[in-house]
Amino acid sequence: MSNKDVYKALEEGYPKFKDVALNICNDEDKASDVVQMTMEAVLKMPKETLQDIYNKDGLLWYVIRIINLNIKSKTSRYYYKYNKYYELIDSNNCTSSYSPDFYENKPGDNERSSTHIRLDAIEELLKDLYWYDRELFLTYYKGSYTLDTLSDKTGISRSSIFNTIKRVKDYIKDNINDKAKEIKETE
DSSP, rough: OOOOHHHHHHHHHHHHHHHHHHHHOOOEEEHHHHHHHHHHHHTTHHHHHHHHHHHHHHHHHHHHHHHHHHHHTTSSSHHIIHHHHHHHHHTTTTTTTSSSGGOOOTTTTTTOHHHHHHHHHHHHHHHSSSHHHHHHHHHHHHHHHHHHHHHHOHHHHHHHHHHHHHHHHHHHHHHHHHHHHHHHHHH
C-alpha cells in the first residue's frame, strides 16, 4: 500500500467522518470544524505512522476516535479553539437559544434586561470596526455558514475568514463590558 492509498482513504472517508461528527454534536458547523481540525491533525502525522495504521485497517476507527475525543474532551485542541470561547460568551449572557421575546420586560419594569444591553453593546462595537471585518462577521453568523462554505461562496481563503472572525470576537470580548456599562449609564 502506498501513501496515495492512505490519502485516498481519508478523502473517501470524509463524508462518513462528517456524519459521525454530526451524530455526536448535532451541529452542522461544529461537525465541519471538528472534522477539518481532525483531518489537519491526521495529515500532520508522520507518514510512516499513518501508513502503519492504514495497513492494519484501523484508519477509519482511528480518525473517528480523534473526532470523538475532539468533541467530548475539555482538553482537546478543538475545545480550546472553539467550545471554550462559546461557553464563556454563553455564561456572560451574550448569546442565548431563547427568542428575543423571552427577554421583553415584564409590566412595570423600568430597565431593559442585561441581555438586551449586551446585544446593543455588540451592535455598537461592530459599528466601530472596519466594514470588511464587520460584514464578514455578520455574514458568517447571520448566514449560518461554516468557514468552508463561506470560503467557497466568497472566494476568500478559509484561514483569512477564520482570522477575521477571531479578531472580531476577541475585540467584542475585550470591549463588551465597558460598552454595556456605557450604554446602561446613558439610559
